[in-house]
Amino acid sequence: MRKFEAVNWNAPESDYIEMLWTQNTSQFWLDTEIPISKDLKAWSKMSDDEKLTYMHVLGGLTLLDTEQGNVGMPLIAQHVEGKQKKAILIFQAAMEEIHAKSYSTIFTTVASSDMIEETFEWVKDNKHLQRKTEIIDDIYKGIRDNDPVSLYKAMVASVFLESFLFYSGFFYPLFLAGQGKMVASGEIIKLIIRDESVHGVYVGLLAQEIYSRLSEQEQQSLYTYVHELLIQLYENELEYTENLYDAIGLTHEVKKYIRYNGNKALMNLGFEPHFPDEEVNPVVLNGIRTETSTHDFFSTKGSGYQKGKVEPLQDKDFVVLNDRVKQSDIF
């Protein structure tokens, strides 16, 4: 007879698991909490090219989040050892679905039905977007039971997706919000970035755990694999960027931003940066900077609201307070 075990949170699987669970859950949010209608005025002032880019950017992001929520996270969760680790991954998968939906919330608030339909058609037809999704999807579907190498590869794909491939899309909303345009939608993007950065760090940690247990030979071949995959995705990403941003003249800036985030993805996996240091547009960097504290994953100084931690008052608190009132009278 098989024996099913319940997840036991009294016995933490590792020292960071509790912290990650708390960080993830305390960041919970819903798209409907942000009053997107405030952006209607800014939207009406954007040119047709700008609107189209914005829609396509969001369309592309929707596809990636759909892939991550429907395929990536669930498959990795299924194969990871440890019930608490799985719990966090499933929670993250749920957030990915909220992300995917939140782009639609922006669409439906600001754009016409025609534009929305055009965007979803564009998603199906854009070969660069399809290509990157296909690369990632193939790796996810390639996970085999009891095969740490294939699981590691999937985790690498997941980190690349969340810490690297999303950012060609994030650039534009951040760039606009930095100038006071589409600020409410920018807020949503920042909340998503806040999540993705934690996801990237977490899956990166899981990947490093597997990597450290592999033989030197396996490690060497995976090191090569990771860098080849990076370059493959990077080259596709460059063309995708041209495709999206040429019309509004931002291609050059976005490419720098992609390299910047490519390095960050490598660092999440425990590798050295690959691309040389460059100055990224400060308006965009400052756009994420309000969130720095949560980028820095081990500090729990979150931005935005937090689920409050409940602790009861105690009688002795009043003794201290009444004393303090007396002592404060210093004049």
Added chain:
Amino acid sequence: MIPKWIQLNNEIMVQKNGSFQFDKDREAAKSYFVDYVNQNTVFFHNLEEKINYLIEHEYYEDNLFNKYEFKEVKKLYEYIYSKKFRFPSFMSAFKFYNNYAMKTNDDTKFLERYEDRLAVVSLFLANGDMKKAMEYADLLISQEYQPATPTFLNAGKKRRGELVSCFLLEVDDSMNSIGFAINSALQLSKIGGGVSLNLSKIRGASEQIKGLDGKASGVLPVMKLFEDAFSYANQLGQRDGSGVVYLNVFHADIHEFLDTKKINSDEKIRIKTLSLGVVAPNKFIELVEKDKDMYLFYPHTVYQEYGVHMDDMDISEMYDELVNNPNVRKKKIVARDLILKIAQIQMESGYPYIMFVDNTNEYHALKELGRVKFSNLCSEIAQLSEVSTINDYGVDDVINRDISCNLGSLNIVNVMANKRMQETVHRSMDALTEVTDKSNISIVPSVAKANRELHSVGLGAMNLHGYLAKNKIAYESKEARDFVRAFFMMLNFYSLERSMLIAKERNETFKDFEKSEYASGAYFDMYMKKDFRPQTERVQQLFEGHVMPTMEDWVRLKEQVMEHGLYHAYRLAIAPTGSISYLQSSTASIAPITQKIEEREYGDSKTIYPMPFISEENYFYYKEAYDMDMFNLIDLVADVQVHIDQAISTVLFVKDDLTTRDLAKYYIYAQKKGLKTLYYTRTRKKTIDECVSCVI
């Protein structure tokens, strides 16, 4: 592409050799002028041509200039320009040109520089008296006094909004009154006002309607109505109206009221843009301290039983009576659960604000005239109000007094530097009085009535932390407390003095002055017993060269006030000062800074703003609020509060490892220290929509 000045301003954050590039900010400000403002300003050959054009094309009010000789007007402009004012940071310049400078009708070109705006405001306030106009000009260009946004923005314009922008309305427990309040909220939002509504009189959910049990829907649907009203009236799409609703913690619907701000509440009841405030009588804190059960009351049954609204009662005094009266419907909760819930919701959403209503009424010189029941969007207003009775068509309404606030702030750094505080405060009070005299909000008669009878104003201050840091005094030090005790004592003294002089000149006091504690002299007891002049050597040095009122001066002032009366029922209130503190390159209000280098998203721009005078030398004295002990902050605010007849917008700054217990301790401490209100609680890095309309 990104404009050069925004790029430069953002480059402040790019560190070179381990330090921020503060000089980039001056470059940014310069580039903003050279590359943008100058190129987008309409050119005129001379002042006369300019003024004539602006009058002819209906930008300026023509009778503004008709009151003066042109020769004099020219002298005033020349005087202001001769001061060679320069904005020290990009943020301050940007704030002015983006939000305040008058532009052409198509919004493309500037018609005013900062100096022009100051000239027009001075001429407007002086009302034809050239000597006064020059005094105002001097006050404004030296940046000692800054009128609130609505006054500063609108003065002298032909097509303009109101000069005051913050309103507080009572809502009675009737459909007529709710409808009237919604209409008032719409009308006031239309003209750019922020509106506070007192919902404590509304009957609770499941109370009787026309004697039928269980029919009433309570305060929640009323909140929804207001939320929608405020987002509908959005001033030509420029910004949404903003509002706050206050509810007494003893109201039967208090839990549901708070739940509207919970993160995971149902969409149907969720309140997104409306702000919340709770009114907390001392009885509540007492029950918390004793860890007792607490009864919530159904207000309609209280009204039926006593003929008085629960909201108009002193609940702390009436509590036992209400508990023991079987005809009053009630439900039992645990007091500590409620305070922890308030804390939890504050951590999640920043709301609710809290008004310690008994502290407010205890330190209220007008207690014989009426009760203070709620506060406003920024929680610095504390004035009496009375609910009006709105009748059906054909039956006259009974209009009583609601509240409007007309605000301005002193810039502590410049006031201290110029050492003429009596003159500064007198002129500032005059400027506020002028606005009160000119305001008549006829669309809401209860507001107009209160203004007519009480002439209330609210003079406050900003740049406290800037001043302390500049002088290398730590915000949490004894010296800081010593400084505010003396400074705000002086502010109180000179504002009373000016109000008395105006009453004497005009032979007119606020209505029912004779019933107030000013008339009986009781208000002055504190100053008869205690000397508030500085005690520490350091602070005594700071006040060198200043004329400080002595205890004898207070005796003399008391006699004069008792003899001549006061013109203003309310004089002082310390607002949070958003936009105008940027304009003044100062730190906000009397609050500590939140970041040494602020990154500000103001809804319309993202800007990097290093704190005023920041340098390697005083870096240490700019301790950030989140790193401070909030008990120390409350001590300092309490020292200020004794001199302020209204309230102080007090934000608590906490790190998010705080628990509900920690936060509740701050509330209780604030209540025990005599604070009248608490504004937001901000968790590090939290961005809350600031109170846009009366952040002045």
